[in-house]
Amino acid sequence: MTDTFAALSDPTRRLLLDRLSEQGGLTLSALAEGLPMTRQAVAKHLAVLEAAELVASERDGRCKRHYLNPVPLAKMARRWLGRFEEVPLAAMAGFRNPDASDGGGRTAVRAGSAHS
Template sequence: MTDTFVALSDPTRRLLLDRLSEEGGLTLSDLSEDLPMTRQAVAKHLAVLEAAELVASERDGRCKRHYLNPVPLAKMARRWLGRFEEVPLAAMSGFHGSAGEARAARTETGAGSAHS
């Protein structure tokens, strides 16, 4: 999963994924259009995406076509975001600030003290 986060950390790689989600089967030339970088730089970004299994590629004669693989994204969403969808907003209504402020409030009231 670390590879997924690394791959998604770069805005150019996110743009490439956006393009592949709109239209799969794009070649390196297709993906390089309108980008302010060389085809070699785009190829390096694609290699990172392929290593993270976010992009799958297949040969079509002399062309290599690239496709979005949504499975790692779905796994990440399920693991990291899914659990927050089930949290009722009412449960968060008592949240007043940072963890440091909460500790300070507990200490002042004696709720967090081991000597109580």
């Protein structure tokens, strides 16, 4: 999963994934179209995405077509985000809005805790 987070940390790679999400089966040339970088730079980003198994590729004659592989993203969402979907609201009742002006700049404070 570390590879997934590392691959997603770059905005260019996220853009490539967005493009593949909208339309799969794109070639390197199609993916590089309109980007302020060389095709070689895009190929390097694709290699990182492939290593993280976020992109699957297949040969189509002389072309290589790239597709989004949503499985690692689904696993990550289930593991890291899914646990927060069903958090009881009562469990968060002791927290207040981080914008609340207490002068201390605290982001979350438990109700009933002592402050000096």
